Amino acid sequence: MKHKSIILGTGPAGLTAAVYLARANMEPLVIEGPEPGGQLTLTTEVENFPGFPDGIMGPELMDNMKKQAERFGATFKRGWVTDVEVESRPFKLQVDGLGELETETLIISTGASAKLLGIPGEKENMGKGVSTCATCDGFFFRGKKVVIIGGGDSAMEEATFLTKFANEVQVIHRRDELRASKIMQERAKGNDKVTWALNKTPVEMVSDGMKITGVKVKDNESGEEELIETDGIFVAIGHNPNTEFLKGKLDMDDKGYILVDPGTTNTNIPGVFACGDVQDQKYRQAITAAGTGCMAAMDSERFLEGEATVDWSQNLS
Incomplete structure (x- = not known):
């Protein structure tokens, strides 16, 4: 089955992207990795996410985001992506437990893991x-x-x-x-x-x-x-972006963080977008990840609608 959009990762970035795409009737498929919810599932109380004056437990915040995305029509499936083909559209993903999936746009929000x-x-x-x-x-x-x-x-x-x-x-x-x-x-x-x-x-x-x-x-x-x-x-010994499966597929820096056009979530491949800690080694906060998740969803939607204004000939290098 071919999808309009597939989202890889279920941290604040991926789940926010799922909410926005689902509300836009894009029916996104979200692939959950082995640690659904990302790094916030390892956090007890979150006190700096806006809207929760008394704080909220990290796992509960992630669960609420997932339920919100499901409410609008996002589908979640558990799997491990082993390979991605982005040379042409539709993009093809090899996913353990799910086989081959095809998608017109791909949002990568696989995050970074603290060493x-x-x-x-x-x-x-x-x-x-x-x-x-x-x-x-x-x-x-x-x-x-x-x-x-x-x-x-x-x-x-x-x-x-x-x-x-x-x-x-x-x-x-x-x-x-x-x-x-x-x-x-x-x-x-x-x-x-x-x-x-x-x-x-x-x-x-x-x-x-x-x-x-x-x-x-x-x-x-x-x-x-x-x-x-x-x-x-x-x-505090550093982080590793979860991009091993994407090496040679997308432009990255020397640490493995995905490069995006400044002010957007556009990668060097048209139709592939990156959000959250996988492309941010500076802020690494739940709220900034969520913000870029929103951006990725809107970039993806506009790309499919033919409204993208990016000069794709200016690839990052």
Whole structure:
């Protein structure tokens, strides 16, 4: 069966695109991956999404978005996309469990996954004191002691941001030198609330069964282990866009983020659009992802109506 539009991914971007396309009678098919709802399903309470003055649980917010899209006629199917053919329309998708699908337009909202350390206590305490987003969760640690794990620009930025809330922010890095740019290092080092635990490798995140209480680290010189007590752990070692299956198909940057025309969600392939964290490595917020999901839906609809005004000869490179 050929579809007018297929959406890959069910985070805030994909679900918002589904709502808009469904309301436009486009009957979109949404392919859910192995983690429906995206990164927000790993978040407990969301307090910065407009319209919820008392906050809302991340999984509940995603479930509400899905129900809203279904109400207007969006269809959801579980599957894993293994290959995409975008050389000509209709585009062809190979999906485990669903076979071959055809679509006139394709919206990619597969998101980005935070890199994790892979140590004991990390995944099971996600949302219970372990976070990958200081902007999302920093508020919950007002007056507390937290640690940041990482040594790059994002770690320094998040460490500085967390000093607005926490009494102490300790940076743990496995090397004795930071990878962050000089200006970002100076900004963090100039903050009295930031302390340092360098040349130490995290080996375990410790909890009392309800919340995080500390992180166990190994000194890389002596080999000795110690427990750093903390109320929260922020892992800031980067993100990986979920675009492995698209390599060689679309224009991407050196990190694998899909390139789009500024101010649009247009990729270098006419009829293929990208929204959410898969093309945004700067903001990475639910509300910005939702905004680009709306844009992708409108770009897709106008493309099918022949109203696209993009000069497609100016491909990104």
